[in-house]
Amino acid sequence: MVKSKSESEMALDVRIFESISPxxxxxxxxxxxxxxxxxxxxxxxxxxxxxxxxxxxxxxxxVPKNRETDWIFSTESGHLQLLLNIPDISRLIMIGDNQNGGSDFPAVYHRPIVEDGESERLEMRLKPLVVALSPKTLTRYEIDDVPFVIYEDNVVSSVVLEKSIGPFVGEMLIEDVEIENDDGVREFRRRLRFKRMPNLVQSVIKIIPRLDSNSSPPLTGTEFKLHLTELVHPYLAPMVASLSLIDSHISQLKARPKALCIGVGGGGLLSFLRLQLGFEVTGVEIDPEVLRMARQYFGLDDSLARVHVEDGIKFLKRLSTSCDDDTKFDVLMVDLDATDPIQGMTAPPVEFVAKDVLLAARTVLVPSGIFVINVIAPNKTFYQELKGEFRHVFAELYEIDVGNGDNFVLIATVGPTDSKSGFTRETLTPAISGKYLDAIQRI
Incomplete structure (x- = not known):
């Protein structure tokens, strides 16, 4: 792959752009x-x-004004994901203010008020540059038709709280953001993002200003409290809805029901299961730095979950050789991605659905237990094969369409499900939307 060079290192010859070089x-x-x-x-x-x-x-x-240092626009991986999200584009030309490689910390962004026509005037002045950087095989009509794509998201303002490097996930950052929903209502979020996939929010929770205010307070200088009893990521509520399939013995247990969560991230799911539904929660996270971030910024602590720093597959296999009836779990929830810069976000890693891993998962569950996994399939064939692997090991298979493309929650049961449930609609709907309970389908 040809990497970029600084202006002092090379005299740019536009002829190198005459053809596409993947x-x-x-x-x-x-x-x-x-x-x-x-x-x-x-x-x-x-x-x-x-x-x-x-x-x-x-x-x-x-590049949107004041977003020049954001990994989405300043890294090759961010650039790649933008390109792959524009259908059938062979070359993406990104243009923005130069930040000279440095910026004050914390990095603060405020959505600017752009004067009418400002972007259009700049686009007109840059048109000759875009023409010069286009492949020579394009016709005059095709060059004139090169679009300037507009990047828009719901971020009104943001501030970076910390950047760090994990031994497994690489560079990451914690940021507080103010977002504007489709209905115009503004809310605050705390987010975890990885540099390897900067366009993807890995973990997010809702935060609330400690002091009530009729106006929207600034991100900097405002003290926030964490709101841990609401699920923000769109696939987490469907994962929790799967609990409606748990056998009625749950409601008869004297001890708390037990959940094993592989893939902790910010810990939002673990905190929710403990605080909202009363589970005894065990988590497994491979990267100790991610776990530190979860504890420092997302409110995860030992009173909410017991977390092991270990590879999830190794943990599961080791546990399956030593667990007994008293140490087995009522639910196993897996939220792991297999990030590929070209494929984009996919889940789970293919290694996690190998037969020996699925057998280990079944072993650590009680007879009425369920295995819940977040799935983002790169293609239909992958998803069909994944479901086939589950059917070889588990008694029944269910799915929930998350409703945002190729994202599904897959639910596998150790044994046949009971017609009664320990987590009824009345138990779950105060915490999650009833539409996800209605969306559960046996497959």
Missing amino acids: SRFISFTIPNPTSPSHLLRVAVLDSPVHSTDSSPRVAAIL
């Missing part, structure tokens, strides 16, 4: 045509999945 990434700076004393950073990425059988398509994107 996975090539080059960045450079030029004077801003609307303000020559300032520099623009230009980054050009060719798709790793470009087909030589079709004419290349090009798109350009202007």
